Each structure stands twice: as C-alpha cells, then as structure tokens.
Amino acid sequence: MMKLNRRTLLRGTVGGALVTVGLPPLEAFFDSHGVAYADGAIPRRFGLYYWGNGIHPERWTPATIGREWTPPDQLEPLAALRDELTVVTGMSVLTGNVIPHGSGPAGILTGSPAIVRGQEYTMAGPTVDQVIAQAIGGETRFRSLEVGVRPGPGLSFNGPDSVNPPESSPHALFTRVFGGGFQAPGSEPRVDPKLRLRRSVLDAVMADSARLKQRLGAGDQRRLDQHLDGVRELEKRLARLEESPASLAACAVPTEPALDYPMVDGRQPLSDVSRAIADVLVMALACDQTRVFSSFFSAPINNLLFPGASAGHHQLTHDEPGDQPAVNAIVKQIMVELAYFLEKLRAVQEGDRTLLDNCVVLCTSDVSFPREHRLDEYRCCWPARPAER
Amino acid sequence: MRRPVVPSLLGLALAGCLATPQGPDTSAAPDAPPSAPVLRRLTAGQLARSITELFGPGVLVTRPVEPDTPSRGLIALGAAETSISSWGVEQYEALALDVGEQALESSSARTALGADTHDGVVDLAATRAFAERLARRAWRRPVTSEELDALARTGTTAAGALGDYHQGLQLVVAAILQSPHFLFRVELGEQGELSAHELATRLAFFLWDSTPDDALLAAADSGELLTEEGLRREAERLLASPRARVGLRAFFTDTYGLYKLDALDKDPAQFPHFNSELGALAREQTLRDLESLVFDEQADFRTLFTRELTFVDRRLAALYGIRATQPDGFASARLPRESGRRGLLGQVSVLALHSHPVASSPTLRGKFVREVILCGDIPPPPAGVNTALPEPTGTTLTLRDRVAEHLSSPACSGCHALMDPIGLALESFDGVGRFRTLDNGAKIDPSTDLDGLAVADAWELGQLLHDHEAVPRCLVRHLYRYATGVAEPAPSGSDDPLAGLTERFAAYEYRVAPMLIDLVVSPAFRRVERTR
Numbered sequence: 001m002m003k004l005n006r007r008t009l010l011r012g013t014v015g016g017a018l019v020t021v022g023l024p025p026l027e028a029f030f031d032s033h034g035v036a037y038a039d040g041a042i043p044r045r046f047g048l049y050y051w052g053n054g055i056h057p058e059r060w061t062p063a064t065i066g067r068e069w070t071p072p073d074q075l076e077p078l079a080a081l082r083d084e085l086t087v088v089t090g091m092s093v094l095t096g097n098v099i100p101h102g103s104g105p106a107g108i109l110t111g112s113p114a115i116v117r118g119q120e121y122t123m124a125g126p127t128v129d130q131v132i133a134q135a136i137g138g139e140t141r142f143r144s145l146e147v148g149v150r151p152g153p154g155l156s157f158n159g160p161d162s163v164n165p166p167e168s169s170p171h172a173l174f175t176r177v178f179g180g181g182f183q184a185p186g187s188e189p190r191v192d193p194k195l196r197l198r199r200s201v202l203d204a205v206m207a208d209s210a211r212l213k214q215r216l217g218a219g220d221q222r223r224l225d226q227h228l229d230g231v232r233e234l235e236k237r238l239a240r241l242e243e244s245p246a247s248l249a250a251c252a253v254p255t256e257p258a259l260d261y262p263m264v265d266g267r268q269p270l271s272d273v274s275r276a277i278a279d280v281l282v283m284a285l286a287c288d289q290t291r292v293f294s295s296f297f298s299a300p301i302n303n304l305l306f307p308g309a310s311a312g313h314h315q316l317t318h319d320e321p322g323d324q325p326a327v328n329a330i331v332k333q334i335m336v337e338l339a340y341f342l343e344k345l346r347a348v349q350e351g352d353r354t355l356l357d358n359c360v361v362l363c364t365s366d367v368s369f370p371r372e373h374r375l376d377e378y379r380c381c382w383p384a385r386p387a388e389r
Numbered sequence: 390m391r392r393p394v395v396p397s398l399l400g401l402a403l404a405g406c407l408a409t410p411q412g413p414d415t416s417a418a419p420d421a422p423p424s425a426p427v428l429r430r431l432t433a434g435q436l437a438r439s440i441t442e443l444f445g446p447g448v449l450v451t452r453p454v455e456p457d458t459p460s461r462g463l464i465a466l467g468a469a470e471t472s473i474s475s476w477g478v479e480q481y482e483a484l485a486l487d488v489g490e491q492a493l494e495s496s497s498a499r500t501a502l503g504a505d506t507h508d509g510v511v512d513l514a515a516t517r518a519f520a521e522r523l524a525r526r527a528w529r530r531p532v533t534s535e536e537l538d539a540l541a542r543t544g545t546t547a548a549g550a551l552g553d554y555h556q557g558l559q560l561v562v563a564a565i566l567q568s569p570h571f572l573f574r575v576e577l578g579e580q581g582e583l584s585a586h587e588l589a590t591r592l593a594f595f596l597w598d599s600t601p602d603d604a605l606l607a608a609a610d611s612g613e614l615l616t617e618e619g620l621r622r623e624a625e626r627l628l629a630s631p632r633a634r635v636g637l638r639a640f641f642t643d644t645y646g647l648y649k650l651d652a653l654d655k656d657p658a659q660f661p662h663f664n665s666e667l668g669a670l671a672r673e674q675t676l677r678d679l680e681s682l683v684f685d686e687q688a689d690f691r692t693l694f695t696r697e698l699t700f701v702d703r704r705l706a707a708l709y710g711i712r713a714t715q716p717d718g719f720a721s722a723r724l725p726r727e728s729g730r731r732g733l734l735g736q737v738s739v740l741a742l743h744s745h746p747v748a749s750s751p752t753l754r755g756k757f758v759r760e761v762i763l764c765g766d767i768p769p770p771p772a773g774v775n776t777a778l779p780e781p782t783g784t785t786l787t788l789r790d791r792v793a794e795h796l797s798s799p800a801c802s803g804c805h806a807l808m809d810p811i812g813l814a815l816e817s818f819d820g821v822g823r824f825r826t827l828d829n830g831a832k833i834d835p836s837t838d839l840d841g842l843a844v845a846d847a848w849e850l851g852q853l854l855h856d857h858e859a860v861p862r863c864l865v866r867h868l869y870r871y872a873t874g875v876a877e878p879a880p881s882g883s884d885d886p887l888a889g890l891t892e893r894f895a896a897y898e899y900r901v902a903p904m905l906i907d908l909v910v911s912p913a914f915r916r917v918e919r920t921r
Contacts (some may be wrong), residue, residue, distance in 0.1 A: 097772035098769070099769050100769060100770050100771075100772055102769075103772070116769075117460070117461060118461065118766065118768075118769070119767065119769045120460065120461060120462075143475065146476075150652075151456065151652065153456070153458055158472070158474070161458075161460070161470045161471045161472060162471065162472040162474070163458065163471070163474065164474040164475070164476065165455060165456055165458075165474060165476070165477075167476075172453070176476075176479075193550045193551060194551070196550075197543075197546065197550060197551075197560055198482070198486070198560075198563070200543065200546065201543060201560060201563055201564045201567060202482075202567070204540075204543060204564055204568075205564070205567045205568055207539070208536075208568050208569055208570065209569045212570070212573075215575075215577055216428060216577070217425075217426070220427065220428040222472075223428065223470075223471070223472040224428065224472075224569065224573075226472035226473065226474075227472060227473050227478065227569065227572075229475065230473060230474065230475035230476075230477065230478030230479070231478050233475045233478070234475070234478050234479050234482060237479075265657065266656075266657025266658075266664075267654075267656075267657070268654065303654065303745060303746055304654060305654050305656055305746045305747075310747065311656075311745060311746065311747045311748065312654065312745055312746040312747065315745045315746075315747075315748075371775060372772075372774060372775050373770075373772040373774070374772075375772070
C-alpha cells in the first residue's frame, strides 16, 4: 500500500490527469511509450476499470503499509492478486463536489470540475484513457476500446459532449474486434479491392465535411471535428488491413460469445456478461488490437439488482442503515469480477512477463462513501509491480 | 379571449377530422423568436425511418448505430449538442455498406431506384443520374454539380475496379449515406432565414420524425414553402397523414422518457408478474392515449391528466384489475373512479418508470411531475449529506413516514418539498403501478398538497394538474425544444418568449394540432438567429 501525501495529490488533481504525475509505477509505464512493437518490445497498456456507487473506505483499506498487506474485507476477492496490486489511499478529489456521482468521475478522470447543467453534467476535457490513447493509441487497430456490462453512455470522453459509449454485448464486441476486420497475427496482408474503394469514400466524406465546416459556428465545428477524427481513424484501420500484421505468440481468437445471456433468477446476468466481455477484451489486448481500454462494470447511480440484494444498488447505498451489509456484499461481488478480469490478464504470458505485468489498470469509482456522496478518503488501486520496472 | 375562427372546409378535408383554424390575432404576447442555428445528428429512429423512406420496406436496417444521448432530459437536444464516437463512425460505415448491398441486390429496390438502365459496366451518365435521384432525397436538397461529379466518380471507379455496374452503385449509396449532409440536419439559414429545403427538413422531422417525402421536397423546390400559406398547407398535409402519429409518438417518447421502459429492472420476487415485455406494453398504452387524445378526439391536452378512457391489452388489464375486452392486442377500456387512478399519472408507464426496482418512490415520481409535466427546476442534491432513511419502527412503518425526514431536515427540504409531496399522492400504487392500500402492513395515506393546494389522493392530483397553469406552458416549451434543438429561446426582456404560443394554445382550448401549426409558422421555426 502506498500513501500519497497531500502535495502529490494536489499536483495530481490540479495538473490535469491524475495518473500523469510522479507516481512511481506509472512513471515506468509512461517511459515505455513510443517503444515500437515491431522492434520486439512488448507494448505497455493502460486501462480503466470502473464501477458505480463507491466503496466503504474502511473496508477497502489494508491495515498496514507495504507489500505484505492483508486484504481487508472488501478486497478479500482480490487476495490472490495481492502481490500485483497497489492500493492507494489518502486521496481526495479537490475539484469540487457539486454533482453527486458526477463530480467524482470528472475530478478523477479529467482533473477538472464537471461542466454542470442543472442536474446533468459533461466532462470539461478528455478523460485520462483518451489522453493516454492520444499518446499510445495510434499504433493499433483501435485507438481505444470501451466496454460495459449494461448499456449506457459510460465515462470515456474526448471532450465536452463527446462520449465514447461502451459496448455491452459480448457478441457485438467479439464481432467488432475478431470479426471481418481482424487479421490473424503473422497472416498475409489482405487483398481486397473494396478496401481501397471504401477509403476513397471516406476521403469524399472528409472533403464534404470540410466544406460544411466553414459554414458552422464554433461549437458545431468542434462536433464535426470529432466526427472527422472518427472517419480518419476508420480510414487508418482500413489501410492497416493491407499491411502484414505482427506475429504475436499469445494471441488467440477467443470463443465466440453467446448472442444473449439469459436472466438469472429474473435478474440481469451481470457476472456472466462481465466475464464474457473480459474474455474478449483480454484477447483484444493480447492480439494488440488496442492498448487502451475502459471497462465499466456499472455506472454511477446505477440501481442494478445484484444477486441476493433486497433492493437496487444505489437505493441501498442511501437507504440501508447501520453497517450496510447488503451494500458491502455488492461491492465484494464487483471485486470478484475485477479479480476475474485481472487474473485473465495474468494468465496470458508475454515473454517472461504476463499481460497483467504489462498493463496499468486504474480501478476506481465515482464516490468514496456513497451514502454521503463523499469525495474524501477516495480510493483506487492498480495492478503494477513498481520494484520490477 | 376570442374563440378561434372556425376552420375552413378545405382544412377539414385535408386534415381528415383535424381542425386547424387560423391563429387568432388577439394575442398581445410576441411571437416566439428565432433560435440559434444548430447542426443536429439524426437520431437512431430518424436514421432508420429515413432509410426506409429512401429505399422502401425491402431494405432492412439491421445494424445498430450509436445510442442517442439525451441532454437536459431530451434526446432532441442531445442530438444538437453531442458528437459521435469513432466507433459510431464505424457503425455508420457498416450500415451504409449494408444498405447499399441490400438496395442493389434486391431487384424491386433496384427498379425503384432506377438502377436497372445502364450501358455496360462503367456508365458515367447513368451513374450520375442515379446519384442525383438518391442524393437529392437523402440530403433533402438539390445537389450541386461538383457534388454529383464526385459521387459519379466514386461509382464509376468502383464499377471498374469490381467489374460490376451495380457494385459501383453500392459505393455511391455508401458515400451518400456516410455524408454529413445525410447524417446531420443542416439547418443553418442564410441571413437568418431558413432555406425552403431546410424548412422542409425541419418540418418533416418535427411532424413525422422522418425525412421529407417527394411532395414536401417539391413544395420546397417551388419556393411555396417560403410563404406562410404554403408552409401552413404542408404542415396541415403532414399532420393529416398517419405518419404524424409516428411523429407524435416520437415526441412523447422522448419528452416523457418512455424509451427507458425497455430497460426496467424490477425485482421478480416483489413483482412476479412484471417482465421486460410489460414495460413496452405500458408505453404502448400511454402512446395510444396520446394519439387518441390529439388526433382522434382532438381533445383538450389537459384532459391527459383526468381521462378515464384508455387502451389496454390483457396483461395490463390484469394489472389494473379490469376486464380485458378482447383476448389479443389493445382495446379501449375505462378506468373508473373506483380504480383510484386518473389519467397519465395513474398509468403503469409513469408509475413503474419512476420507482425503484423493489419499491415505489415518492421522490422520483414527484421529480417527474415537477420537471417534466410542470417544467420546474430542481437543483441536484447537495454532497456530503447523510441520505440514509430511518428504518421502519413501530410508529413509522410506511415509506411516507420514512421520507418525512426529507421534509423536516433543512438540508433536504428545500428541494424535496418540490417533489415528495406530489409523489405521496401516488403512494397508493406500488413499484410497478398496482393499486394497494397497505405499505409494510400499515394503511397508506395518500393525502398531500400541490404547491399549497390540498390533495386527497391521486384522483384529485389529476384534477389539480389539469387546472395547473404550468402544464400547457410546459408542453409548449417541450415542443419548442424538440422543434428547434435549442434548449432556451433567446430572452425577450422580462417576458416569457413562448407566452404568445401558450396564449394561443389556450385560445385553441388546448387542442394540440392547431398549436403545432402555429409553432411551425412562428419565427422560432422558420428563422434562425443571425450568427455572422
């Protein structure tokens, strides 16, 4: 466990994205960007693992500092990952607490206060995953991938009013990554005359948009620019299909997920979908289809009915009195799913390291203690081995 | 106020049974002012309907597009404010290619598009003519010759490379459908005036939630749409079409958030009879009521809150405790006073949507009424407040007793006083909208107050909303936002810029259709603010 002093934290939250400041494990990660994968170096990846409605600060904090920590109650499901996991305590979000469940994500993911409109808000700038994607996402087929367990807008933003919604269907995610546009590592480049034609259509779209843009006001110009970024990215993706993909030992096409996941006892199959998505996402990383991801287990203020719970998650965080055993059980269920994902990452061998060793995953939520929408005693963790970097 | 002029016979004939009188000229309040020009992305529904209109029912929209994002509670505003993600662009491309393939592979669609006549594999003139026919309709405006040259080049290059004329045309379709001129509604105006084609686009999406038909484009071509009479005539024609019902449904689905009924999470242990289908059925009930009220009955909009007449299927009838009159599908039914329900707020759609998965919520229901029905503002809850409700004890059994904390604590009561009292009148309905008299074993007391007026129960709440001055004003505001894509009209001194429309709505005895036409011919709809 690592304690951040207030000064480090201030630098972190004021300086833009929380993770770009001098935190040892992340420094190691940032030093590595720019290393060309083609040279045989294993790429480093960044991911966000996010769940809604917070944690219990005391039950989420190891009793001791240092590597030999004992997992506290809510981190019990991550016990097997203890040696890989760094738990960060002593943080507060200092960018204001105006919108419950909104000011937290804005502060921790963008380092800025949210842009508030009544009860709604949008991010003032790009979220940390997209800042990093700008730096290291250009090498891969997908600049970033966003996934979620239930449909919803997610929290990955390119800027104000520009969200990257997560895919919540395991099958659709599989098709997107491993469907027609996927080239097995080491295979021959594709010869398809249609690829070039599709690119020329995109060129025409960009020319059209550029003419239209001249007639627009500043706000709409920015929106059309976001659209054009997407078109350019798609064009690059098509061009890459005509190149030889790198050979990757750890890459294997995952099993095609089911089209639908049935309800479990009349409730959403949260665990089943979460795991099916994790399986595809892990292979998307192993196959170097992307190096940046955001995984939203659940959304801020979600009122999901978890197995065994007597009410929706958000309602329980506010209405359950006393020690909130039902909320506690829900947080632990989420940590079980986080552990599943991290262990899948660890199961992929990349040279003498694991895929998990080559990832930094920022794991956090929108509040610390949800009953009071608190943003002090904020917690996050990431799997990283600072000593080895 | 003078009664509206009796509608002309022609208006009646055109509009079926729709009365669309000329607006009364007694209003002292000014017209709604022009709004800022905005670029609006087609919503998923508009995109699908446009493709069906362009290519016929043989071409299916089977690929998903990026979900719509609401802003200030309205998807119509989100479409004017948000951008598409890179994945959204990828989905647009896949959809455009798929539609191109379907359209040129089905012989009926091919014939309808005039894609059969050509000379050899590479036929520049035929390709250009094909592009012109389609792009004019897809982009909802005449196409410039440079634009046509580019599209024709795309088509002939592709036909040459692939050795097939129709495969070339597939790429033309893909190019037209990926263009920002299709994906966005470009309503920018010149010198503050919308062009005839921009106006046609705005009108069709407002009243039909779809792209203009050929007749509307012709009215734009001839310039007829730029005259008030011409615009009024087209608005009346569109309103008389069955497609206006689709448009009305789209408006209320967005405004009342009824699309959320597809993803209701309800605890099967608490509500064994609820499943995902019931949400969609409940939405259908509400939309049928609105359709009937506006088009068939041409009734006072405010009776939405006091109606006994409704439409239910077998499953909804069981939930309401009334007899279904037919085994399948929806049929008209009456919810009498004994049902305890009255109008919109007695419907499963509203009651289930604004509840928790296991319980009702006076706060969420009151929030819906305050914000969406009365257009009141509620600030977000303060941070750092302990929000736990007290546990049921011997004396505080019901949710009403327990939420009393909201109203007695100064930190909470400022906002909760705007919501909870309204919702308490609806406590006689559980988390999916079933009538009940007991909560947690104790008798429910639904008496409450609405802004100082005593309310005995849900029945009386319906009457008070019917009489509430904010209700018509609020509907006008929603329609303004929906029509223009702009959240607030430009301020005009201290007056409500929409007061003129609201007054005329009253003069029409709160019938919706004539007010829609007034909105269409107002400066708010026909003009935009000059930005440069």
